[in-house]
Amino acid sequence: MNYNKVNKFILSELINICGEKDVIVDKKRIIDYSHDEYIKPDENTFPELVVKPKTVYEISKIIKLANRNLIPVTVRGGGTGLSGGAVSFCGGILLSMENLKKIVEVDKKNFMATVESGVTLQEFAKELEKHNLFFPPKPGDEYAMIGGMIATNAGGARVVKYGTMRNLVRGLEVVLPDGEIINVGGKLIKNSAGYSLLNLFIGSEGTLGIITKAIISIMSRNVNTLTILVPYDNIDSAIKTVTEILNTKNVPVSIEFLELEPILLTEKLLGKSWPVKVGKAHLMIVIDNKCGECVNEQTEHISEICNNNGALEIFVAENNVKQKEIAEIRSNLYESIKNYVVEILDIAVPPASIGDFVNELHQLEKKYSVWLPTYGHAADGNVHTHYMSGKYFNGEIIPVPENEWRSKRDLVVEEIVKTGISFGGSISGEHGIGVTKINFMRSMYSEKYLDLLKKIKTVFDENNILNPGKMIPSL
Amino acid sequence: MNYNKVNKFILSELINICGEKDVIVDKKRIIDYSHDEYIKPDENTFPELVVKPKTVYEISKIIKLANRNLIPVTVRGGGTGLSGGAVSFCGGILLSMENLKKIVEVDKKNFMATVESGVTLQEFAKELEKHNLFFPPKPGDEYAMIGGMIATNAGGARVVKYGTMRNLVRGLEVVLPDGEIINVGGKLIKNSAGYSLLNLFIGSEGTLGIITKAIISIMSRNVNTLTILVPYDNIDSAIKTVTEILNTKNVPVSIEFLELEPILLTEKLLGKSWPVKVGKAHLMIVIDNKCGECVNEQTEHISEICNNNGALEIFVAENNVKQKEIAEIRSNLYESIKNYVVEILDIAVPPASIGDFVNELHQLEKKYSVWLPTYGHAADGNVHTHYMSGKYFNGEIIPVPENEWRSKRDLVVEEIVKTGISFGGSISGEHGIGVTKINFMRSMYSEKYLDLLKKIKTVFDENNILNPGKMIPSL
Known part of the structure; x- marks a missing residue:
């Protein structure tokens, strides 16, 4: 796909739509939007500009404009992801959801809340506390936004009892690439009317449509x-x-x-x-x-x-x-090793296989003489394994020479991924594919399977303007 | 779409694939496959023949043959449905799953079982009982087959605590229209790798692929x-x-x-x-x-x-x-009124609206002077409402003159559906759309929404051979 650059005309249109204040072109300010918790900013991670729409209608206009002019749009929530899903690698418009912050309704009778995508987990938790209510998912960063959590089907530690985002999201408002706004699902516990577009958008990482609002299950607090x-x-x-x-x-x-x-x-x-x-x-x-x-x-x-x-x-x-x-x-386990983390994996295996899987990881540590700190959600079969540029010694991390960790990197990571898949596992339990795991998709799925993903993508986004280069290899 | 008829050549191919015993051409025997618990057999409901494959490989060959020759294939589980989804209305091949009966594995460590689609709920429950295990969904008929329950995202009374099929199905083996066999999901609690094809097949009513095997969550029994x-x-x-x-x-x-x-x-x-x-x-x-x-x-x-x-x-x-x-x-509530049931609705509304919804149904009863017996799953907002050709009087059902109930039928049913939708409801909480509710899809969804469903259908089944005439209007 040959994309166009944002020219003066498009820039002025965007300013018309959002107002000057909410269109950022200054590189120094864009830097905040050019990374996530894993990807570091460099010359490839800068969008051409950032827009911060305030309403679904503004978003609809932006998307329509981008689609007509073949300009890539990368949607971004809290930027707390670990797989580069919310980072633009092909310029274009970065669509920040930070101004869609309304908690529209806390419906205590249906035990559901309606929230805009830019509400952070922290803000949502605070509001629910007032009502003695509770939203269980806990992806490890309180600044994660609801929209991003839906887009990656986030989970975290409490999935054992309360499920992943998929189990809790009941309805969505979505802007499609042609600018049309659709609603899928609703305040419903049961729905068997047609293919579940709701479940297609959940975990779609901003590649099918822009999730602007969600209806999600909440529950009473266990004190x-x-x-x-x-x-x-x-x-x-x-x-x-x-x-x-x-x-x-x-x-x-x-x-x-x-x-x-x-x-x-x-x-x-x-x-x-x-x-x-x-x-x-x-x-x-x-x-x-x-x-x-x-x-x-x-x-x-x-x-x-x-x-x-x-x-x-x-x-x-x-x-x-x-x-x-x-x-x-x-x-804070991740914080303590972060400076030496080269790759983060979030493989999920059948829960009963988690012991064997971790044992095999320790075998790989010996085989390659590397350190692969691993921890996580045992009961879900979902652990986080890190390929490191350092080794643990006596309460400290000792750096490994760069040529050493670089030379083993691909080999070891591939073996970890293959090991996970050999247990019937998934290459991502909760972080999503983004860019960092896109190459492992071929290890997990057949050509036929990937072809179905591509075709579904095309149904929604025929010009491939939404989050291009993410999730599906060679799209 | 112009379909072809099953000719001698195709018949002999089918016999080659399945064996003579498992290809039924005798109309007297086909009658058992020409109805469900709501649709009665008539000249429009007879497939040209019934095949009863024993393996996924036989199914793959059948589908490939049908696809190449443009012959419709209707897949059928226990035939216990209430919306005509498993009844063929355009001739062709009826694919009965009754011979795929293996309970492949009861995995007590992962709390998951692997079963073929033709296993009935009763057979499955019996096997699980031996292990002191339990599978909660209860769609009201113990002869429902697992495959059909997945295809309609069945629920029943126990959804309040244990969820619908969607919450319990972890993986599927599916035969696609080109004969390719794919696996989606697995023994996984968490999976964020690509669009959830798993959730697309759940509730797809035999229109995207043939579900042959499933991995489903089971649990220990509460005695x-x-x-x-x-x-x-x-x-x-x-x-x-x-x-x-x-x-x-x-x-x-x-x-x-x-x-x-x-x-x-x-x-x-x-x-x-x-x-x-x-x-x-x-x-x-x-x-x-x-x-x-x-x-x-x-x-x-x-x-x-x-x-x-x-x-x-x-x-x-x-x-x-x-x-x-x-x-x-x-x-047996349904049994007691069945002879007078003209239409069955399974509308789901937001749970807290169920009282208002039922009150409005009683208003409609008065307005049109009809009887609309209604009961069901209050906590899920999902009730069953019946349009009747009789009225209740003093412990009995008194028939209403045919011209009377016929003349009001469409009017009343449409008002019920519109009322459900006005509460933010779904036209089907658990029975699926099949043929009986296909015309209400336009009341529930926008043209855009239906267009997405159609295009997704085409991604999987470009010749529209799988269960044509079902679920999506004008396909």
Whole structure:
């Protein structure tokens, strides 16, 4: 596809639509929009300009203009992604959703809220708290915007009990490439009327249409929470515990798997203490309930299962301060290794295979003499594995010579991906494909499968102006 | 589209593929395949022949043959549908899945089972019982097949707690119109790699590909169950109760809404007794739990809510025999009115609007002097409304003169549909569109929306051989 550049005429049209204040052409200001939490800004990541529309109608006009003039449009939420999905790699218009910030309605009777795409998770949580309500997904960054979370089908730790975005999104308002505004789904629990366009837009990473508004399920808050830390001397015992816990009557909110090295680095980074020092493989189990007694009963039951499976100890954090400290360390694991992260993978395998998968990762570490810190959502089979330009040694990361980590990079990452796929896994459990995983799509899917994705893309966006170069290889 | 007829050559090819035994050409035997639970057999509902393949490879060959020769293929599961989706209205090949009956695997570690499409709900439940496991969807007919349930995104009463098919299907094996076999999804809880073809096939009613095998979530059985019947003298109080119950810490398995007249007819049909005779609007609430104590606690809490909202009485069925009798009456409501049913609707509205919706239906009953028996899944906002060729009088159905019910039919049904849509509802909550609701698609969706559905259909099935005349108007 040959795209056009934004010329003076188009720029003045955009200013007509959004107002001068909301069209950014200054490179120094554009830099904020030229990266995400993984991709760093460089000469390839700058859009030609940034627009910040305030309404769906402005967006409709922008898209129509871009489509008519063959100008790429990259939509951006909070920019908290890890796969470059919201970064423009082919110039054009970057469409920031930051001004679509209305929480239109909190419907307590239907347990659903209607929110614009630019509302951050933090803002939404704050509003819901007023009503003693709760929206479970927790992708690790409170500045993630609802639209971006839908576009990547985000998940996070609480999926065990509450599901991914896909399970919670009920309806969407979407601007199509021709500028038409459509609504899919609604305040509905059941809907069997035609193909689910709703579920097609969820996880479409800004390639089919611009999600401007969403109806999402919310729930009443479980006020009693508790965090349990359980160390094991091997991964297999930890994972066996997970399977047995999932078979109990109340599943926990989350069951996270962690290994000691990133924990020690994060303790140091934050100056905080993880209460458990023994064992290589740790489980962090969070439970919640409206009834305090039930929390105690559940804790007892889970402890019993942990003990039967060789737990080295069981640490129960009941008070809020301690729970928060543990959660903070868990949330900052990535921060503690970030400077040395070369690639981030978020492979999802069948939950019961997570132990074998992590064991194979450790085999790869030995085989290639690399460090692959891995942690994440054990009960969903979804862990985060990092290819590093450093190695862990005695509470620190020691840099590896650049030629060494560069020479092994593709080999090791490919082996990790193939290993995940060999377990029947997905190359992305929650981050989306973006640009960083686009080349692995061919490892996961057949030509036929990819061809169907391409054709579906064309149904919606025949000029391929929406987020080109993302998700589907060679489009 | 001009289709071809099945000629001698194609017949002999089909016999080559499936064996003579599994190709039916005898009209007397085809009659069993020429109807569903709503559509009655007539000269328009007969396929030219029925094939009963035993493997996915046979299906692939059949589809390829049909596609090459432009012969329509209608796929059929248990034939328990209510919208004609599995009935052939344009001749061609009827592809019965009844021989794909393998329960391939019950994976207790991942809480997932792999089953072929022709497995009935009854067979599946029986197998799972051996492992003390459980598959919640309950579409009202135990002979429904897994493939058909996926193809219509079936639900039933237990959606409140356990979700619809869409929430439980993890992976599919599908034969595409060109004969290619693809796998979508897998034993995965999280997957953000590309558009969700999985969710596109779910609810596609045999129009995009033939679903041959599925990976579905299963769960451990909650052994303690209990049924509560609560009569009210008006719908609004009943529905207010539902909203409040959904706000409690453990949601019930199901909250069904029933009105007295169909109950009385079913009592008579079965010779069984519904324990509650007062009040016009009844709630039937089923709860389950692994812990008996919790069931009692939950019952107490629910009873309190019911009393606060004007319950006329509260009947609790603890023993299995009584629970089964109540469930049997609920399951046979349709049987008791079936002979007079002209149209069945399964509109879903936002759950909190269900009371207002049912009240409007009663207004329509008065306005047109018709009887519109309505009952169903209150907590999901999904009720079944029937346009009848009879009226209820004193424990019986009295026939209405044919010219009378015929003359009002379209008018009343259209008003019901429009009323549902005016609440933000869907024209089908769980039965699918098939042929019976195809004309309402234009009331629910814009031309643009329908155009997207058509184009998606074409991506998969450019010759429109799969289940033509279904779901999407004027295709």
